[in-house]
Amino acid sequence: MTENVDGTGPKIPQQAFDWYDEYAHGDIDRRTFLKRLGTLGVAGLSLSAVAGALIPNYALAEQVSFNDPDIKASYIEFDAPDGHGRARGYLVVPAGVSAEKPAPAVLVAHENRGLNPYVEDVARRLAKAGYVALAPDALFSLGGYPGNDDEGRAMQKTLDGGKIEGDFVAAAKLLKAHELSTGKVGMVGFCFGGYLSNQLAALLPDTIVAAAPYYGTPPKADIANIKAAMQLHFAALDERVNGYWPDYEKALKAANTDYEAFVYPDVNHGFHNDSTARYDEARAEQAWQRTLEFFKAQLS
Template identity: 35%
Template sequence: MADISGYLTSEVVVDYADGLIERREALRRLALLGVGAAVAVPMLAACESNGKPAAPAPSGDVPTGLPTEAITFTGPRGTLQGAWAAAADPKGSVLVIHENRGLTDHIRSVAGRLAASGFSALAIDLLSEEGGAATFTDPAKATAALNAAAPGRFVADLRAAVDELLRRAPGRQVAAMGFCFGGGMTWQLLAAGEPRLGAAAPFYGPFPGGGDLSGSKGAAVLGIYAEKDARVNASRDAATQALEQAGLTHEIVTYPDADHAFFNDTGQRYAPQAAAQAYEKLIGWFTTHLR
């Protein structure tokens, strides 16, 4: 879990550097992630010379999707929770993996949009073992709970979600996609050699150190990045190299003038034009590569 822990820590630092949270809140979130003040204070101090203004509030209309329903299904360690949206005539099915706050209304809406576009979708809640994301009134504590999870737990839960998609949409290939933390988990599912994926689309997700994608031979991978997201882009070349070495069909797209989490219409970095272009690209990719 070292990759995940380091990534979640850097999320807090970048949010502080970009003016999205105050210093006290940054220190609180870092403490919840197990980063002591002796380490956290100089980390934040290194950002304070950037002088970045707070990001603007989100704007722009978001296409509506189909409604989702809350479901439960069997996981390797107990019951898993999720949001399910069924397409009328599915061209395939998609596993949607959330950001570092657990299953939110925004992620549910992504599942609904996919269903409206012809792909049945299951948005998993990786905090199911803790009672679900809805049990956390403090989003920072939800992030801390993800950080504290046992190694290998999430990949096992994601495999169970693939099982559930195949049960609900038999005869249709499965894709996986995720955002931020969920983008990283999409890469990890590929690196774990999940053979049942026909396609995958990690959105600005960190590539795991030493990741080997050769076990996921059937997956066509669309990697989505943002030009201003230097932190995640630092692993983009490693992801590209791993895709090439594994011989996977792939495309890497970096959206200009967009920053991390640009697809999230509830967040301060939302970029409507880039988000619309990325969604159109995503649907085209799944349409082409899912059978």
């Protein structure tokens, strides 16, 4: 049983989180998800309240304002010849960074629903910490993130996965060559973005120096190609993703990859996302501080 996102009031049964994970990854539709929720007896919470707690509320997700004086945020377009031809991303730069005083860079990869406000905020957090951060939107070829996750998830599902990867490959190369970048590029991603972080580490061993995938599945590319230092984050209750880890770890060991992995107890897939009831503040902060320390050690 897990408390509400604010830590107060009645608790949401773990089964509801498991069903939300199935819904968020396309295994069941919204109608089935809500029908299942209706079978739960949650004292003090209505069906709409439970659903509302699980579905993201992005008003909760802003930790760094877009007009924070320590950063400068903008949207940029760039060529993606192996992707959709043209791509778009959210570029956030620390104040004071210049061609004469560059900073290391971090590529930020979103979940399976496009560039939502939570992931944009992650980019701002990284810039606040001193990194040039770029968060591409896989949905740009379809008009961009539509403003809600349900539609965004449906849109992303129609896209060719290889072209999405091509967009992010182009973004990584852009960061490596960017005049404000030192040329050292890290990557962090969540859920589908965790997979992308693993995948690009294998696809771009001479570009990605350090990767921090959060609850991401293993790469389809050859794991033996990975040269990046890896810091992997898993939620203990995330049986779907965790089932891949033993074989992935075996392959990382066989390749002599520099890696560390953390499994956070009693939390669900998506525990870093502060816009839903899956968020666990203590574990999310612990994981994020580890990520920042990792990037500082690998990219400085």
